[in-house]
Amino acid sequence: MKKRIAILPGDGIGPEVCESATKVLNEIGRLYNHEFEFVYGDLGGVAIDKTGNPLPEETLTICRQSDAVLLGAVGGPKWDTLPGSQRPEQGLLGLRKQLELFANLRPVTIYDALAEASPLKSEVVEGVDLLIVRELTGGIYFGEPRERRGEGKQETAVDTLVYSREEIERIVRKGFEFAKERRGHLTSVDKANVLESSRLWREIVEEVAKDYPEVTYTHMLVDNAAMQLIRNPRQFDVMVTENMFGDILSDEASMITGSLGMLPSASMSQNGPGLFEPIHGSAPDIAGKGIANPLATLSSLTMMLTFAFQMPEEATALQNAINDVLAKGHRTADITNDQTTAISTNEMTEKVIEAL
Amino acid sequence: MKKRIAILPGDGIGPEVCESATKVLNEIGRLYNHEFEFVYGDLGGVAIDKTGNPLPEETLTICRQSDAVLLGAVGGPKWDTLPGSQRPEQGLLGLRKQLELFANLRPVTIYDALAEASPLKSEVVEGVDLLIVRELTGGIYFGEPRERRGEGKQETAVDTLVYSREEIERIVRKGFEFAKERRGHLTSVDKANVLESSRLWREIVEEVAKDYPEVTYTHMLVDNAAMQLIRNPRQFDVMVTENMFGDILSDEASMITGSLGMLPSASMSQNGPGLFEPIHGSAPDIAGKGIANPLATLSSLTMMLTFAFQMPEEATALQNAINDVLAKGHRTADITNDQTTAISTNEMTEKVIEAL
C-alpha cells in the first residue's frame, strides 16, 4: 500500500523522535512492501519563529492531504512569554479543532521490563492495561463566551463548558466500541452531582449502552476516578470522559507507569486523517543531544498502523520489536538507572529496526 | 472558654463518628477547663427523610448561632435515585454557599505507623506533608447559566466557570498565609494555557505574591499537578487552586496516604463559623455496625481547636493522642490487615481519651 504521512516535528526533541519514526517506517515499508511518503509541516514554536503563526495554513493543508499525521512535540521556554493566543499550544488546539480530532486515545500499559519505574507498588501496577478515551474538540476548551467582564474589584473571568448531544454521543460510542473489542468494561467519568453537562452525558451513556449489551459499564465521579486510578488501576478497561477531565486523568494515569517516555496517543476524527503523537513534551533540556527516548513515538506508530492504515500485522511486529528491545535491557537515559550504559536515540532506533 | 458547636451527624457512619467526637471534646473540656455545648441539626439524607429538604432552614440557623460546625457525612444509595436538586449533596453545597465557606483546607500527612498502607512506594510517600487550599464557593460549581438548550440532536448542556477578582484574591491570600506559616512554598494550580479564568487567577497570584516576599511560589498546570502528586508528592508544601481542580486533586492526594479513614478537612469563611468534617464518605456498607474509624473526625477536631477556637495546646494534645494510639498498634478494621484484632469505634475513642 501507499500512504502519505504528514510529519510535524515541532519543537525540542520533536525532530529527533520524528526522525526515528521515519527510519522505522521505512524499514516496515521495506519488509511489508508498503510505500510511506513523508511530507513535512511546521507547528508550534518553530512555526511561530518562521511565520508568526503556531498553525500556518500550509500545515493544515499538508495534514488534510495526508492519510495520517505524526506529531513530535510543541512548546518550550522560548515561547512561554508570548501572549496566550500566540503560544505554541494554540497550534495544537487549532489543529485538533480544524481536523475535528474529537477522540483522543491514551492507552496505559505497563512494560514488564520497566514495572519498577512506577512510583506505585508493583503489586498495584502489575498487569495494568487501560485505555482513556478523551473528548478532544468540545467542552470548556472551546465553549463561548470566554471573556473578561467588568473592572477593578468587580472584574470577572468567564469560561463556558458546553456539550451538545451529538458531541457526547459520538465519543461515548467510541468508548463502547473500544470496550467491546477489549475486555468489555466501560467506565464513564463525569461530575453529575454538580454539572448539568455531566447529567446530559450520563443520560446519553444510558441510551448508547442499549446498543452494547455485551459491554458492562459504570458511572464514576471524576474525584473518585482520580482516587481509583491510584488505588487500583487494574479495575479499569476503557474510561471515557470529557475534555478537561480527560486531560487531568490521562496525565495522572500516565504516571502509573513511571515512564512518560514510553506512552503513545492517537487523536481520531470521523473520516479525516488521525494524529499520532507521544504524550511526553518537547523536553527542551535534552533537545538536540540525541538522547531522547523514541519509544513513545514508535509506540504511536503502532497506533497509526492499526487505526489509520489497518495494518494490524505490521503494528504487532513493531510492538513486539519494542518489547524485545526492552526485554534485552536496552535503555535510553530516561528509563535507566545506570547512565553509563544508556544508549542514544539513534542506537535505540537501530535496535528496534534490528528486532523487526 | 465556652464554645457552642453545631453537630450535623448526617448519614451512614456520620452519627457514629460524631458521637466519638463529642466524647473526645467532653474529655478535652474536662482536662482544659472548657465548656463545649452541642446543638444537633439535620443535613443530607436524614434531613430529606424528615423534611423533604437536604438543608432545612433550622439547620442553617443552628450553624449560624454556633462557633463551629462538625459534620459527619452525607449521602447513601437510598437517596441516589432522587432528582439532582433534591439529593443529599445539595445540602452540603448549599451549606457551603450559605455559610460562605470559601476556603477548604485538606492537609495530607503520612502517619509513620500507616505508611505501608499507601499504594505508592514508601520512598515516594515518606515524609509527605502538604496542604491543599481549595476554593469552595465559586467557579463552575455555582456559575450561571447552567442549563439545557435546544432539542433533539441539537440539545446542549451548559455550565459556567466564573470567578471574580475578589473571590480569587481571598483564596490566593489564604494560600500565601498558610505557606508563610508552614515551609514557605506555594504551588498555584491552574490551566492558564486554556482557561480565561485561569489567566485571571495567575495575574492575581502574581499581584498577591508581592505581599509575601518570604514565600516562594510556582504556577503549575492542573494536568501536570495530577502527575506530580504521584511522582513526587514531597515537592509540595501548600497548593492553592479553584473549586473543581481542588475537588479532583484533593481526592487524588488523599490516596497518597492509602488511608482515607484518617484524613480531616476544614472549610472556613471570612468571619462566620467554620465547618469541620472527615473527608471519607458515609460508608453505608458499614453504617450502624460500630466499626467505623473515628480518627478522621477526631483529626478534624484538631483543626477546629486550632482554627475556630485558637486552642493550639489542646489541638496538639489531641493530635499526639491520635499518634500514640496508632503507634501502640490500635487499629479499626479499615486500617488493619488483621481483622481479628480490629477494635470498634467506641474502643478506638476510649483509647484516644486514655491517651489524652
Ligand SMILES: CC(C)[C@H](C(=O)O)[C@@H](O)C(=O)O
Ligand atoms: C497543551 C495543552 C493545551 C494540552 C491540553 O490541555 O489538551 C495538553 O495538556 C494535552 O493534554 O495534550
Ligand SMILES: CC(C)[C@H](C(=O)O)[C@@H](O)C(=O)O
Ligand atoms: C459531594 C460533592 C458535591 C463534593 C464536591 O464536589 O465538592 C465532594 O466531592 C467534596 O469534595 O466535598
